[in-house]
Amino acid sequence: METNNKITIIPLEDVHSEHCALIVDDALANTQGVLSHKVELNNHQAKIETDPKVFKLGQLVQNIRDLGYNVTTVKKSFPIEGMTCASCAVSVESILSFEEGVIASSVNYANATATVEYVPGIAKLENFKKAIQSIGYDLIIAESENQVEEIEERQNEQFLILKKRTIAAALFTLPVFVIGMFFMHWPFANMVMWALSTPVLFWFGKSFFINAWKQAKHRKANMDTLVALSTGIAYIFSVFNTLNPEFWYSRGLDAHVYFEAATVVITFILLGKVLEERAKGNTASAIKKLMGLQPKTVTRLAEDGQQKEVKISDVVPGDLLLAKPGEKIAVDGKVVSGTSFVDESMISGEPISVAKNTGDAVFAGTINQKGSFQYKAEKIGSETLLAQIIQMVQNAQGSKAPVQKLVDKIAGIFVPIVLLISVAALLSWVVLGGENGFTQGLLAMVTVLVIACPCALGLATPTAIMVGVGKGAEKGILIKDAESLELAQKIDTIIFDKTGTLTEGKPSVVAALWKEENHNLHDILFSIESKSEHPLAEAVAKYYSGMHSKSVTEFESITGFGVKAIVENQTYYVGNQRLATENNIPIDSNFSEFIKEHSALAHTLLYFFSEDQHLAVIAVADKIKPTSATAIKQLQNQGIEVIMLTGDNDKTAESVAKTIGLNRYKANVLPEDKLSFIKSLQEEGKVVAMVGDGINDSAALAQANVSIAMGKGSDIAMDVAHMTIISSDLLKVPEAIKLSRQTVVTIKQNLFWAFIYNVIGIPIAAGLLYPINGFLLNPMIAGAAMALSSVSVVSNSLRLKLRK
Known part of the structure; x- marks a missing residue:
């Protein structure tokens, strides 16, 4: 007897063992319409026989994802021609959703695009096109940058x-x-x-x-x-x-x-x-402006120093490129030689140009000012920050x-x-x-x-939505999807991570008190700390970076205490109070008030002393961002409760909270504690936003109703978050909520x-x-x-x- 059953190959991800295969096998068995199935570990795929009348690929994919595994899919947007109203968009979406291999489809009438998630190998793009053409529209498949330009010309x-x-x-x-x-x-x-x-x-x-x-x-x-x-x-x-x-x-x-x-x-x-x-x-227009930031050509430097103008598509990582005055930076990279100021307003939303020296990062689309410098290409094409911003804005506008x-x-x-x-x-x-x-x-x-x-x-x-997302992009607020833009206006509680979010995320010298002002001693301290790799030492060396370097001999790192070194035949120490106590150096009474004041603020104190006397006390802290207190005040004025969570101790947390005007905070919090805390707030009926920057914040960001990542934080945090503040300026958080409210209105x-x-x-x-x-x-x-x-x-x- 003839049957219409179909054999389908499903590409799998993360399935690397017999145990994984057994779990996926259960998902296949529990999917309606699957008649027989076999997971092939070697090929990272599942071979299934299905009854097309009842089998739904989307349901199968969801069953596999629910178990923590994934099916290899592609999510792509296609221009649609010929749509004249919302009903047209519904028709196109309906036709695409029934095409073989399609997991989900969404059609946006306003920007005339269809976003389709499909399984490669099962779905065929030419079939999408034929199906759409059969109901009076057309789906455009762009396979190269030239074709994208051709499509735009055709639309014009x-x-x-x-x-x-x-x-x-x-x-x-x-x-x-x-x-x-x-x-x-x-x-x-x-x-x-x-x-x-x-x-x-x-x-x-x-x-x-x-x-x-x-x-x-x-x-x-x-x-x-x-x-x-x-x-x-x-x-x-x-x-x-x-x-x-x-x-x-x-x-x-x-x-x-x-x-x-x-x-x-x-x-x-x-x-x-x-x-x-x-x-x-x-x-x-926001997308067009962003795309307009991408230069078409760049000057490449050969090994013999010869300059040659080449297309952006010809640049490969490692190429040495020249940024001339007034030119746009072509790709993401690092400055190798030369100095200049670069207009990075497209990233940060701030009009003030940023100084660029050897070793500093530069980004595609930013504009070089009067100086000239050479930089090495690191990220090209779709990997550049600008390309990722454009893709994110396009996805959000199409959602x-x-x-x-x-x-x-x-x-x-x-x-x-x-x-x-x-x-x-x-x-x-x-x-x-x-x-x-x-x-x-x-x-x-x-x-x-x-x-x-x-x-x-x-x-x-x-x-x-298109205007709201576009305006956000122009202001340095990247919004991943329409749902988060609509939901942000309902936020009644915001959780802030401390380190790297409310603070700069790196130690720096906030104050120093010297027994006497002696430039030679400043030089010695700088020279010793320059030898150390400890973050606190780096902060001190950076603070005194204008000093003259002296020859340091017998440099010794004393774990848990500090460092010891000989400079100009004299022994010096830099470290904590225990190091001074161990070496029987009494603290001069002139330093008492300074130590008391900064200890109360939970600052870390470094003691600089010789074999017989204290020379200086340096207070080091993770500086609070200049905009943190203002941003929190603005949020509180909007009727939003603001809470800080940190893994730091109570004293540090209390000091930071008091400085920025927070009444509620939790210290000694682990990543799983942040997640649990957000869940408990949600169970109370709260609409919670989480603002963070690190890998340790990613679980909490994923749990929050709306998640906001700092652009200078970890890639994982940005991947999980619904919104990204590119400049990491916290004033953008209340701006994003206001933008949401305006958009929803x-x-x-x-x-x-x-x-x-x-x-x-x-x-x-x-x-x-x-x-x-x-x-x-x-x-x-x-x-x-x-x-x-x-x-x-x-x-x-x-x-x-x-x-x-």
């Missing part, structure tokens, strides 16, 4: 074609409108209007009819369906009345034509699309806020409901409208179909206007007011209102750019 060309068609349609429509409104009794009026309106509908507006037909073949409907039906019915009715006016005259009725309504509707909708495309282009899921459901059933309402309006007029019931019913049907466009609904959320405004427009417009279009005051909405006005609704929603989103 299509915009110009749309613009030209709109202008031509307007030129044909104007005489039709004038004749229809003021010269309708002219003997040849109907014939002239027929001749002029035909190219408007079936040439300049032909895309509406073509797309509507493609949708109909798949038993789907979208905005094109509404436009094609409304204008097509008005046109056919008008043609019939032009050729057979006697049909109506014999019944004592006028043979009205609606050529002007059909043409004006097409023209207004085309105009609305032009304005919408232009506005949508503005919402993506969906939770509220958008509801909007998508509404958009999916909106068009069929409108079609039913329009038919109901026609039938109601025919039954209740008297002798002109059919004519007025037809007009009401056309008007309902015209006014009920779901475009505004589809644009309400994604345009606001904009989304709510957009949705209100999109819903209220249809709630009010559709009943009026159907003729609800006619029994009250005799008012019937003209299809032309309906077309104009429909176009303006989309433009108003996008314009409202763009207002976000202007807000502080």
Whole structure:
């Protein structure tokens, strides 16, 4: 007996032992539709036989992930051409989700992209393209940078074609409108209007009819369906009345034509699309600005010192590159020679240029100022910080806020409901409208179909998200997804890690007291500490880096105490108080007040002494960031509770908390304690944000409702976090929350206007007011209102750019 069962190969990750294979085997066995299965350890894959009628690949992948393993998948975004409304996006998303090998798909109408997660080897990109083309759209597969540029050029060309068609349609429509409104009794009026309106509908507006037909073949409907039906019915009715006016005259009725309504509707909708495309282009300006930071060429230095201008794509790690005055840095790297100042505002959001010397890191897209320097390429292409920022912003702008899921459901059933309402309006007029019931019913049907466009609904959320994410990127706040941007405004509790987040994350000298000011002794201290690799010694050496280096002999590191060295035939010590006590050196009373003051602040004290006397006491601490106290005050003013968690001792934690104005903190906290603490707050119903920078914060960041990482922290923390503050400036945290609030307010405004427009417009279009005051909405006005609704929603989103 013939079966339709399929054999599928699933690529696996992290499955390296028989034990792992047995666990994955259980996941396969528990997935509906899997008939037989075998995990092949050598090939890192699973071979399964499935029943296509009930098997769901997404469920299988989720089952494997739930057990701590993974399936090798690819997540990629593709431009989609031909979408005209939110219903189109729903259709494209639905078609893609049923393609073989697809785990999940998401379509963003605002930036016309589809993000698809699929299993390579099972899914085929050409099949995605064929499926999308079958319902009247197109999916563009870009395989190189040149192709990306070609796609952008093609999109620009299509915009110009749309613009030209709109202008031509307007030129044909104007005489039709004038004749229809003021010269309708002219003997040849109907014939002239027929001749002029035909190219408007079936040439300049032909895309509406073509797309509507493609949708109909798949038993789907979208905005094109509404436009094609409304204008097509008005046109056919008008043609019939032009050729057979006697049909109506014999019944004592006028043979009205609606050529002007059909043409004006097409023209207004085309105009609305032009304005919408232009506005949508503005919402993506942040990405365009970021992409514009990428230089096309760079000067490469050969081993013999010869300079050659090469394409960025030709640069490989290890290449020696030259940064000329005023040029953009081409790739991420390190300065080898030369000095300059570099404008890093695209990373930090701060306008002040940063000094660059030998050994300092430089980043692609930043702008060199007046100096010149050579730097070695370390990260190129998609590995550069700029490329990662662009990718992160693109992913965030293409992601969906939770509220958008509801909007998508509404958009999916909106068009069929409108079609039913329009038919109901026609039938109601025919039954209740008297002798002109059919004519007025037809007009009401056309008007309902015209006014009920779901475009505004589809644009309400994604345009606001795109502008919000883009504005965040410009300010140095990288937002990974729309969900975290929407959720941030609900935060009522923020947890801060101390070291590296509230503080600089490295020890530095905060004060020093000398028995007497003696530059020679400063030189000696600098010379000794320069020999040590201890972080505290590095802090002291950095603090006195302007001193002269002296010859140090018999340098000895005394574990747990400090160091001992001979300089200029004299023995010196640098270390803790125990080192001084062990060497019977009494502390001079001049230092008592200094020691007491800095001990109370939990600063680490280093004692510098010779064989017979104390010379200096140096206070070293992990400096609190200058913006920490201000940022916390701003958050508290927003009604948010701020808590500090640290692995440091109570005394240090208390000192830092008091300095920055915190009432609540926990000391001696391990990474798992941070995680548990956040869980306990969430169980109380709190919406918790975690701000951290280290690997030890990653579990807590993953648990928090919204996680924020410092850009100068660990890569793991940034990978886990929903947001990243590139400059590590804590003032960006309250900024991010304010941005979230502004974005959510904009989304709510957009949705209100999109819903209220249809709630009010559709009943009026159907003729609800006619029994009250005799008012019937003209299809032309309906077309104009429909176009303006989309433009108003996008314009409202763009207002976000202007807000502080």
